[in-house]
Amino acid sequence: MSVKLTWLGHATWMVESEKHSLIIDPFLTENPVATYPADEVKVDFVLLTHGHFDHIADAASIANRCQATLVASYEVATWFAEKHSVANTLGMNIGGAVSMPFGRLKMTHAIHSSQLPDGSYGGPAAGFVIEIAGKRIYFSGDTALYSDMQLTGRMGIDVAVLPVGDLFTMGPEDSIQATQWLQSKYVLPSHHGTWPPIEQDIAAWAQQVNAHTSTQAIVPVLNKPIEF
Ligand code: NI
Ligand code: MN
Numbered sequence: 001m002s003v004k005l006t007w008l009g010h011a012t013w014m015v016e017s018e019k020h021s022l023i024i025d026p027f028l029t030e031n032p033v034a035t036y037p038a039d040e041v042k043v044d045f046v047l048l049t050h051g052h053f054d055h056i057a058d059a060a061s062i063a064n065r066c067q068a069t070l071v072a073s074y075e076v077a078t079w080f081a082e083k084h085s086v087a088n089t090l091g092m093n094i095g096g097a098v099s100m101p102f103g104r105l106k107m108t109h110a111i112h113s114s115q116l117p118d119g120s121y122g123g124p125a126a127g128f129v130i131e132i133a134g135k136r137i138y139f140s141g142d143t144a145l146y147s148d149m150q151l152t153g154r155m156g157i158d159v160a161v162l163p164v165g166d167l168f169t170m171g172p173e174d175s176i177q178a179t180q181w182l183q184s185k186y187v188l189p190s191h192h193g194t195w196p197p198i199e200q201d202i203a204a205w206a207q208q209v210n211a212h213t214s215t216q217a218i219v220p221v222l223n224k225p226i227e228f
Helices: 059-066 075-081 149-153 172-182 202-212
Strands: 003-008 014-018 020-022 045-047 070-073 090-093 099-100 103-109 126-132 137-138 161-163 186-190
Touching: 003 186, 020 126, 045 059, 059 070, 059 075, 090 172, 137 186, 149 172, 161 172, 172 186, 172 202, 186 202
Parallel strands: 020 045, 045 070, 070 090, 137 161, 161 186
Antiparallel strands: 003 014, 014 020, 099 103, 103 126, 126 137
């Protein structure tokens, strides 16, 4: 059993097992670095960490076309059901977990904001721990560094996906501390390079991770699946 993670640019990731496929925070059409066409995405689940445009822009079109289940905070999920007629939604809140067809899914804390594009309140910003194909994958979502990431680390994380872009989220330095606390086997960078203010030297980041943590950094290539 293995799971494939594919970085589609910014904080958009595809997670695929033999039987199930998920997309996290789809932002493709208006994403200046993404090349994967939103209308070619085929998924069963759309997971949203929060309501900001750069995490939800293609969520409704993908969920509706694929008849996928959209999973998000209760507020964000309800907004998609009401404003975009998404038929299948699952609202969660921080700390809650649920058994899904692909495995257990837990919503974790994130320190960030979450307002929807029309000004609606999006509830709390969040992250996810996804259990799929025998692996535990942590998507922190947009967040500052916080020490309770140690508790997530205690779950036994195989792969952590952390923002490193700075300005709106934690930057490279804080992501090293987060990685030390998470003690995952692998860590992947997210939420960088989309626009000049969040450009980072990712090779240097990977070097720092490998020098200062017991975790292996992986630098993803756009649209190229990484198998775990
Ligand atoms: Ni955000
Ligand atoms: Mn963001």
